[in-house]
Amino acid sequence: MKEGFKNITSRFVPLQNENVDTDQIIPARFLKATTKDGFGKNLFRDWRYENDNEATPKIDFVLNQPQYKGDILVAGKNFGCGSSREHAAWSIVDYGFKVVVSSFFADIFKNNALNNGLLPITVSEDFVQKIFAQTNEATLSVDLEAQTITIDATGEKESFEINAYKKTCMINGYDDIDYLINSIGEIENFEKQSV
Amino acid sequence: MAQTLFDKIWNTHIVKNIEGGPAVLYIDKHFIHEVTSPQAFTGLNKRGIKVFRPQQTIATADHNVPTLNQHLPIKEELGRLQVEALIKNCAEHRVELYGLGHPFQGIVHVIGPELGITQPGNTIVCGDSHTSTHGAFGAIAFGIGTSEVEMVLSTQCLMQTKPKLMRINIEGELKNGVVSKDIVLYILSKITASGATGYAVEFAGSAIRSLSMEARMTICNMSIEMGARCGMIAPDETTFSYVKGRKFAPTGAAWDKKLAYWKTLFTDATATFDKEITLDAADITPMITYGTNPGMGIGVNENIPTVAQVHDNDRSGLEKSLAYMGLQQGHPIKGQKIDYVFIGSCTNSRIEDLRMVASFVKGKHKADNVEVWIVPGSKQVEKQAIEEGIDKVFEAAGFQLRQPGCSACLGMNEDKIPAGKYCISTSNRNFEGRQGAGARTLLASPLSAAAAAVTGFVADVREFMNN
Numbered sequence: 001m002k003e004g005f006k007n008i009t010s011r012f013v014p015l016q017n018e019n020v021d022t023d024q025i026i027p028a029r030f031l032k033a034t035t036k037d038g039f040g041k042n043l044f045r046d047w048r049y050e051n052d053n054e055a056t057p058k059i060d061f062v063l064n065q066p067q068y069k070g071d072i073l074v075a076g077k078n079f080g081c082g083s084s085r086e087h088a089a090w091s092i093v094d095y096g097f098k099v100v101v102s103s104f105f106a107d108i109f110k111n112n113a114l115n116n117g118l119l120p121i122t123v124s125e126d127f128v129q130k131i132f133a134q135t136n137e138a139t140l141s142v143d144l145e146a147q148t149i150t151i152d153a154t155g156e157k158e159s160f161e162i163n164a165y166k167k168t169c170m171i172n173g174y175d176d177i178d179y180l181i182n183s184i185g186e187i188e189n190f191e192k193q194s195v
Numbered sequence: 196m197a198q199t200l201f202d203k204i205w206n207t208h209i210v211k212n213i214e215g216g217p218a219v220l221y222i223d224k225h226f227i228h229e230v231t232s233p234q235a236f237t238g239l240n241k242r243g244i245k246v247f248r249p250q251q252t253i254a255t256a257d258h259n260v261p262t263l264n265q266h267l268p269i270k271e272e273l274g275r276l277q278v279e280a281l282i283k284n285c286a287e288h289r290v291e292l293y294g295l296g297h298p299f300q301g302i303v304h305v306i307g308p309e310l311g312i313t314q315p316g317n318t319i320v321c322g323d324s325h326t327s328t329h330g331a332f333g334a335i336a337f338g339i340g341t342s343e344v345e346m347v348l349s350t351q352c353l354m355q356t357k358p359k360l361m362r363i364n365i366e367g368e369l370k371n372g373v374v375s376k377d378i379v380l381y382i383l384s385k386i387t388a389s390g391a392t393g394y395a396v397e398f399a400g401s402a403i404r405s406l407s408m409e410a411r412m413t414i415c416n417m418s419i420e421m422g423a424r425c426g427m428i429a430p431d432e433t434t435f436s437y438v439k440g441r442k443f444a445p446t447g448a449a450w451d452k453k454l455a456y457w458k459t460l461f462t463d464a465t466a467t468f469d470k471e472i473t474l475d476a477a478d479i480t481p482m483i484t485y486g487t488n489p490g491m492g493i494g495v496n497e498n499i500p501t502v503a504q505v506h507d508n509d510r511s512g513l514e515k516s517l518a519y520m521g522l523q524q525g526h527p528i529k530g531q532k533i534d535y536v537f538i539g540s541c542t543n544s545r546i547e548d549l550r551m552v553a554s555f556v557k558g559k560h561k562a563d564n565v566e567v568w569i570v571p572g573s574k575q576v577e578k579q580a581i582e583e584g585i586d587k588v589f590e591a592a593g594f595q596l597r598q599p600g601c602s603a604c605l606g607m608n609e610d611k612i613p614a615g616k617y618c619i620s621t622s623n624r625n626f627e628g629r630q631g632a633g634a635r636t637l638l639a640s641p642l643s644a645a646a647a648a649v650t651g652f653v654a655d656v657r658e659f660m661n662n
C-alpha cells in the first residue's frame with residue numbers, strides 16, 4: 001500500500017510546452033533499470049542538460065531555474081503522449097512532484113500516474129493559461145476530496161473529474177492490484193462461464 | 196441493440212463493473228518484453244505469488260537487443276541484465292520465452308500475429324504502446340504500464356474505463372505509389388497527434404478493406420500516435436486466411452467454431468459512434484513528416500507549413516520543432532539531404548515491407564551519402580527474406596540487412612542516429628531524440644524510404660517507379 005494523497009498548497013513549475021511526449025520525460029536510454037527507483041535525476045534529461053552532462057545545465061529550461069519550485073507540474077496540452085513507459089510517471093514522482101496539471105493528458109500516462117499516486121488534473125485550456133500568467137511566487141491549492149484546484153492569489157477555482165473508485169484509491173493509497181487479487185474467485189468463475 | 200465491433204468484444208470480456216469506477220476486463224493474451232516487465236515480476240515476487248495464467252503470457256526480447264552478432268553475449272551491461280532478468284523471471288514463472296537465439300524471436304508486435312497467437316475477438320495487452328497493432332485482426336489491443344503488467348500477471352485482468360468510440364472511414368482507391376503507411380500518416384496530419392485521445396478507433400471503408408493483413412497492421416500500429424486507446428479493423432476473409440494454418444491458430448472443429456464466432460465480429464449497420472470521420476483515398480499522396488510529432492506530416496510535394504498554416508494543436512510547437520529539425524517554414528521538403536535510412540520497427544518490418552523495398556531497389560544502388568539499415572521484425576521474417584533471395588538484392592544495393600529487434604526505432608541498443616543527422620525512418624515516432632540524442636527523424640513509408648536510399652534525399656517515389 002502506498003501513502004494516501006493529502007491535499008496540498010504549493011508553488012508550481014510551469015512547463016509551457018504542448019505534446020510533451022514520454023521520450024522527453026524520460027529518454028529510452030534510461031529504461032534499462034530493473035527497479036523503480038532513481039529515475040528523478042533523469043527526468044527531462046535532454047531538455048535539462050547540454051550534451052547529456054550534469055555539469056552543463058541548460059539555463060533556459062524551467063527545472064534549472066531556481067525561481068520555480070513546488071510539488072505541482074503544470075504543462076501544455078497533450079502531456080505524456082507516446083510510449084507506455086511507466087518510467088515517465090516514476091521519474092516525475094521520484095523528482096518530487098505530486099500533481100500534474102494539463103488541459104489534456106494522454107490515456108496511458110494518466111493511468112500510469114494514478115497507479116503511482118501522482119494526481120493528473122485536467123483543467124480547461126483557459127485555466128492553464130491563467131496559471132501560466134501567475135508569478136513564480138504564486139501557489140495553487142489542490143483539494144482531492146472536493147475535486148477542485150484553486151489559484152490562491154486570485155481565488156479562481158476549477159473542478160476536475162476523477163471517478164469515485166480512483167478517488168478512494170488515491171485518498172487511501174489503495175492499489176488496483178490489491179482489488180483484483182481480492183477478486184480472484186470472481187475471475188475464476190468468469191473463466192469457467194466463458195469457455 | 197445495435198453494437199459496434201468494439202462493444203461486441205468488450206461486453207464479453209467484462210468480469211464485473213465497479214460502481215462509480217472502471218470495469219474489470221479479462222485479458223486473453225498478454226505479451227511481455229525485457230524493458231517493461233522486470234519491475235512487475237519484482238512486484239509478484241514481493242507478494243509471494245506466481246503468474247496466474249502463465250500459458251496466456253508470451254515473452255520475447257526485442258527492445259534493447261543488438262542487431263549484429265546476436266549469438267555473442269550482449270556487450271552493454273544494463274541491457275544484458277534486463278535480458279537476463281527476463282530469462283530468469285520466465286523460467287521461475289513458467290512463461291514461454293522466445294528469446295535471443297530462438298527461431299520465433301522478434302519484435303513483440305510482429306511475432307504475435309505471425310505465430311497465430313493474435314486472433315479476432317481477443318483482448319490483448321502488452322507493456323508497450325504499439326500493442327494497438329494487434330487490433331488489425333479485430334481485437335481490442337492496447338498498451339499498458341508496468342503496474343498494469345503486474346495486474347495481468349497476477350490476475351489476468353485489468354481495470355479499464357470504457358473509451359469513447361470513433362470510426363475513421365477511408366473510401367475509394369489508393370493511387371499508385373501510395374501504401375498503408377501513407378494512409379495513417381495522412382490521417383495523423385488531418386486529426387493531429389492528439390486527435391483520437393480517449394477514443395477506441397475503428398478503421399473502415401473500402402480502402403481499408405482492400406488492404407492485406409500486414410498493411411492493416413501498419414495502420415492500427417500507429418493509432419496510438421493519434422492518442423487512441425486502441426485501433427481496430429473488422430475481421431474478414433483476408434483476416435481468416437492469414438490466421439489459418441499458423442502455429443497457434445486453432446485447427447479442425449475448434450477452427451470451425453472460432454470461425455463462426457469471428458464472422459459475427461463487425462459493427463452493426465445501425466450502430467453509432469461518438470465521432471466519425473470520412474476521408475477520400477484518392478487525396479492521399481506519399482507522405483513524410485517534417486516535425487517532432489507524428490501529426491506533423493505533409494505530402495512529399497508540399498511545402499513545410501508556416502505558423503499561419505499549421506493546425507492549432509501544433510502552432511506553438513512548430514518553431515521549436517523546426518529548429519530541432521534544422522528545417523524552415525514554407526520551404527519544400529523534397530530534395531532535403533538524408534544521411535541514414537532505417538527500414539524496420541513494428542510499423543514496417545514485415546515480409547511484405549521487405550518485398551516492397553526489394554522490388555523497388557532491384558538493380559539500383561544506394562546513394563553514396565547514405566547508410567541504409569534494414570532490420571527485419573522477426574527471425575521468421577529474416578529467414579523468409581533469405582529464402583526469397585531478398586538479402587541478395589539488399590546486398591547488391593549496398594543496404595545492410597541486420598538481425599531482428601527494435602533497433603533504431605528507439606535507439607536503446609547501439610543502433611543510434613548521430614546528433615544532427617537526418618534519417619528517413621519507417622518507424623512510428625519522430626520525437627526529439629527518439630533515434631538517438633539530437634537525431635532528426637522523418638517518418639515515411641518503406642517505398643519512400645527506399646527512394647530516399649537510392650537518391651540520397653527526400654524524393655517522390657512515384658518519379659522513380661518502373662511503370
Ligand code: SF4
Pocket residue numbers: 257258302303304323325540541542600601604605622623
Ligand atoms: S519497434 Fe519501436 S515502436 Fe515497435 S515495439 Fe519496438 S520500440 Fe516500440
